[in-house]
Every structure is written in structure tokens, then in C-alpha cells.
Amino acid sequence: MEQISTIVAIATPPGAGGIGIVRLSGPDSPAIAKSLSGKRFTPRHAHFISIHDNESRIIDQGIGLYFKAPHSFTGEDVVEIQGHGSPVALQMIVDRCLELGAQLARPGEFSERAFLNDKLDLSQAEAIADLIESSTESAARAAIRSLTGEFSQKVQVLIDKLIALRVFVEASIDFPEEEIDFLAENDVAGRTRKVLEEFLQMKKLVRRGTLLRDATRIVLVGPPNAGKSSLLNALCRENRAIVSDIPGTTRDTLEHPIQINGYPVVLTDTAGLRENADIIEREGIKRARLALAAADLALVCIDDAASDEAQINQIIADEVPDGLGYCVVLNKADLAGKKVSRDGNRVSISAKSGEGVDLLCAWISDIVGYSGHGQGQILARQRHLDALKRAESHLQRGYDGFMDTGAGELLAEDLHLAAQALGEISGKMSADDLLGEIFGSFCIGK
Ligand SMILES: Nc1nc2c(ncn2[C@@H]2O[C@H](COP(=O)(O)OP(=O)(O)OP(=O)(O)O)[C@@H](O)[C@H]2O)c(=O)[nH]1
Numbered sequence: 001m002e003q004i005s006t007i008v009a010i011a012t013p014p015g016a017g018g019i020g021i022v023r024l025s026g027p028d029s030p031a032i033a034k035s036l037s038g039k040r041f042t043p044r045h046a047h048f049i050s051i052h053d054n055e056s057r058i059i060d061q062g063i064g065l066y067f068k069a070p071h072s073f074t075g076e077d078v079v080e081i082q083g084h085g086s087p088v089a090l091q092m093i094v095d096r097c098l099e100l101g102a103q104l105a106r107p108g109e110f111s112e113r114a115f116l117n118d119k120l121d122l123s124q125a126e127a128i129a130d131l132i133e134s135s136t137e138s139a140a141r142a143a144i145r146s147l148t149g150e151f152s153q154k155v156q157v158l159i160d161k162l163i164a165l166r167v168f169v170e171a172s173i174d175f176p177e178e179e180i181d182f183l184a185e186n187d188v189a190g191r192t193r194k195v196l197e198e199f200l201q202m203k204k205l206v207r208r209g210t211l212l213r214d215a216t217r218i219v220l221v222g223p224p225n226a227g228k229s230s231l232l233n234a235l236c237r238e239n240r241a242i243v244s245d246i247p248g249t250t251r252d253t254l255e256h257p258i259q260i261n262g263y264p265v266v267l268t269d270t271a272g273l274r275e276n277a278d279i280i281e282r283e284g285i286k287r288a289r290l291a292l293a294a295a296d297l298a299l300v301c302i303d304d305a306a307s308d309e310a311q312i313n314q315i316i317a318d319e320v321p322d323g324l325g326y327c328v329v330l331n332k333a334d335l336a337g338k339k340v341s342r343d344g345n346r347v348s349i350s351a352k353s354g355e356g357v358d359l360l361c362a363w364i365s366d367i368v369g370y371s372g373h374g375q376g377q378i379l380a381r382q383r384h385l386d387a388l389k390r391a392e393s394h395l396q397r398g399y400d401g402f403m404d405t406g407a408g409e410l411l412a413e414d415l416h417l418a419a420q421a422l423g424e425i426s427g428k429m430s431a432d433d434l435l436g437e438i439f440g441s442f443c444i445g446k
């Protein structure tokens with residue numbers, strides 16, 4: 001059997017702080033703690049300790065804690081040394097632990113061990129990383145829900161339904177004559193359809209969950225002087241970009257993160273698009289188009305007092321990449337003598353006064369799927385959505401085949417594959433390389 005190593009890392013963020021924590025996990029943790037401090041740690045007791053180097057000189061003083069296996073984060077013997085938050089002293093403690101036989105932890109190795117010891121499933125481990133990195137309150141709340149297992153439970157319910165359906169389908173293959181009523185074909189089809197509907201709901205939830213994690217990139221484009229920079233300022237509620245009545249004011253692209261309904265968004269202001277620009281502006285326009293190519297959504301900003309329908313259509317045809325969602329922001333409603341309003345993907349506003357900006361935010365929320373209350377919202381990753389989609393396509397294929405041929409065998413196999421794909425979310429059926437990929441993206445000490 002492979003010997004389990006004892007790992008060590010600084011668990012607190014880099015830099016100086018009031019307290020810094022060195023974390024050890026593995027069978028040698030208590031012995032290393034004893035060598036460091038000269039004390040034998042009692043589980044779940046706070047010990048005041050002096051930490052010594054190999055020549056018995058004091059490196060630091062602090063608190064030592066011992067969490068005996070399996071009652072620890074990783075499920076192994078864990079020791080935490082809370083020293084003063086001096087990066088140098090913390091590194092000396094780590095070095096001393098290495099001398100005493102510990103190994104430096106890889107990024108995410110503590111969480112990986114927690115997963116391998118069944119302390120967390122995969123989506124919970126990911127939720128820890130997401131909680132630490134969350135940029136909005138909604139994301140943090142959703143991460144906590146995923147962390148406490150709400151997401152895993154929902155996935156498990158679906159897996160259980162797939163398994164129950166498979167048992168039912170296989171029974172109908174094995175006993176086609178005996179219980180013909182109970183195992184009527186319609187029943188199999190009806191039940192499969194029901195599960196497919198539940199996949200739809202789950203997909204919505206998970207898609208919203210991925211949006212919470214990854215900011216939506218919204219790019220503001222349009223002719224010079226249309227009011228793009230004014231709109232950026234209105235959306236961020238601060239004077240971020242230079243505004244002037246000279247066309248061609250903005251050259252560089254300018255990014256600013258904001259929240260809409262608690263969801264993270266990154267806005268990008270760009271140079272006004274026009275022919276006959278000077279060399280610097282041309283570079284700006286090139287950058288605007290690059291930003292647009294990487295955007296999730298475009299706000300096409302138009303001066304409503306100075307443009308006609310043909311010009312609006314022209315700029316959309318010329319500049320908005322195929323398939324990219326966009327909103328025509330008819331700006332300067334005050335000058336055009338119009339009321340602020342929202343009609344389809346056209347929103348009439350006045351960026352200068354801020355009137356109508358709420359209508360635009362509502363449009364963005366609706367399009368991107370931010371609307372609806374955050375209750376029950378979980379945090380999810382693209383990986384989860386991919387697994388869900390794969391599971392759904394197995395189920396759909398099985399259903400279509402069953403409707404065509406009435407053959408339960410293929411449906412049963414597809415149900416099995418669907419459950420397996422879903423199992424990747426919690427990691428109960430994941431390949432090793434997938435695990436390495438996921439935990440490798442964590443930071444050290446986690
Ligand atoms: N009356 C009125 N003026 C506006 C409105 N929005 C912007 N402006 C004015 O229009 C002018 C251009 O605004 P900017 O925000 O700099 O326009 P821009 O699209 O960023 O321009 P470039 O950076 O040159 O491409 C400024 O004088 C703004 O004060 C509005 O809603 N109403």
C-alpha cells in the first residue's frame with residue numbers, strides 16, 4: 001500500500017498580516033507539531049507554543065491546534081500553527097516542517113484529500129474555491145449553498161430518478177408478458193419525458209449558476225459622440241470614463257466591473273467607430289472590434305437625435321458579429337424629444353441624466369437570465385453544465401430510439417450513460433485526470 005505523506009503549506013494569503021497560518025495534514029502531523037513546539041497536542045485544544053528551528057532558536061510564538069482524524073477538514077490528522085503573519089517567519093515554519101519530513105502541498109491538495117476521504121464531493125470542493133474567489137454577495141451566497149451540498153443533492157435526486165427509470169425499463173425487458181399493464185410502453189415513454197423536463201429545469205438553474213461565477217462581458221459600441229462613455233459612467237454610477245463633445249474622445253478600451261441584480265458584469269467602453277480616423281483612433285477602433293469579438297453581449301449606442309433608421313441598421317450589419325446578442329441603446333432621448341422606454345431590444349434612454357438606465361439594466365437581466373430572485377440559486381461551473389448537457393443528450397437519444405423502435409435495451413444503456421455523466425458533477429464517477437485538472441486550479445494551502 002502506498003504510504004500517505006504529510007503535507008504542509010501556508011494557508012493564509014501571501015503578504016504580511018496579523019495572523020498567519022501554517023497547515024499540516026497527514027499521519028506525521030502530530031509528531032511534527034511536537035518537534036516544532038516541544039509539546040504534545042491534545043485534539044481540539046488551543047496550545048500556546050513557541051516554535052523552534054533545528055538549533056532550538058525560537059522562530060515565532062503562536063497557537064497550535066490539532067484536529068485528530070477523521071474529524072478534520074481533510075479527514076486526516078491536521079495541525080494548524082497560527083503564528084504572527086510575517087511571511088518570513090511563516091516560511092521558516094514551513095521549512096522546518098519540511099526538514100521534519102513533511103512535503104510541500106500541491107495547489108488544492110488539502111481539498112483533494114478532503115474529497116478522497118469523502119469529506120466533500122467534487123462540486124462542494126469546487127464551491128470552496130468559488131466562495132474564496134466570489135466577487136459579489138450573490139455569488140458568495142450561492143457558493144455557500146453549493147458548499148453545503150444543496151447542488152449535490154439536486155444532482156443526486158436526478159441520478160436516482162435515472163436509476164429508478166432504468167430499473168423500470170429493464171424490468172419491462174425481462175418480463176414483457178407478465179405484467180403488461182404495469183409495464184406498458186407508454187409508461188416508460190411518459191416517465192422518460194418527465195425526467196427530460198426535469199433536466200430542463202436543472203439546466204436553467206446551472207446556467208444561471210455559471211453566470212454568477214463568470215462575469216458577463218458587455219461591450220459598448222457605436223459612432224463617436226453617441227454617448228458610450230456617458231453610458232458607461234451611468235451604469236457604474238461613477239465618473240470613470242472621459243466624456244466630451246469632441247468626437248473621438250475615447251481611444252483605448254476601458255473596462256469596469258459592475259453588478260446587475262447581484263450578477264457580475266464587466267463593461268467595456270470603446271472608441272467610436274468611424275471612417276477617416278487618425279492613426280491612434282484607428283488603433284482604438286481595431287481594439288473596439290476585438291473587444292466585440294470576445295463579448296457576450298453588445299450595447300449599440302446611438303445618438304437618437306442625430307441618426308436615422310438606415311444608419312442604425314447599417315452599424316448593426318457592419319459591426320455586430322453574427323449570433324451576438326445586442327441591444328440598441330437610443331441615447332440622448334432628451335435631445336430627441338422622446339420619453340425613455342423599452343421596446344424589444346431597443347431601449348431609449350438619456351445617459352447624461354441617467355434616465356432610463358434602469359430599463360436598460362432590466363433588459364440585460366432578462367436577456368442574460370439574471371432576473372428572478374436568487375433564492376435557491378447555486379453556484380456552478382461550465383464543467384457542470386457540460387456534464388448535464390451530455391447526460392441530457394444520452395437521455396434524449398435513448399428516448400428517441402425507444403419511440404422509434406420500442407426497444408428498451410438501448411434506452412436502458414443510455415440511462416446508464418446519462419447517470420454516469422451526472423455522476424461526474426459530484427465526482428463519484430470521475431476519471432483521475434479530471435480530478436487532477438480540477439484540484440490543480442486551486443491555490444496552495446487550500
Ligand atoms: N443631451 C444629452 N447629451 C448627452 C447624453 N449622453 C451623452 N451626451 C453628451 O454627448 C457628448 C459625447 O458623449 P460621450 O459619452 O463622450 O460619447 P462617446 O460615445 O463616448 O464618444 P467617443 O468617445 O468620442 O466615441 C458629451 O458632450 C455628452 O455630455 C444624453 O443623454 N443627453
Ligand SMILES: [Mg+2]
Nearest residue numbers: 228229249250
Ligand atoms: Mg467615449
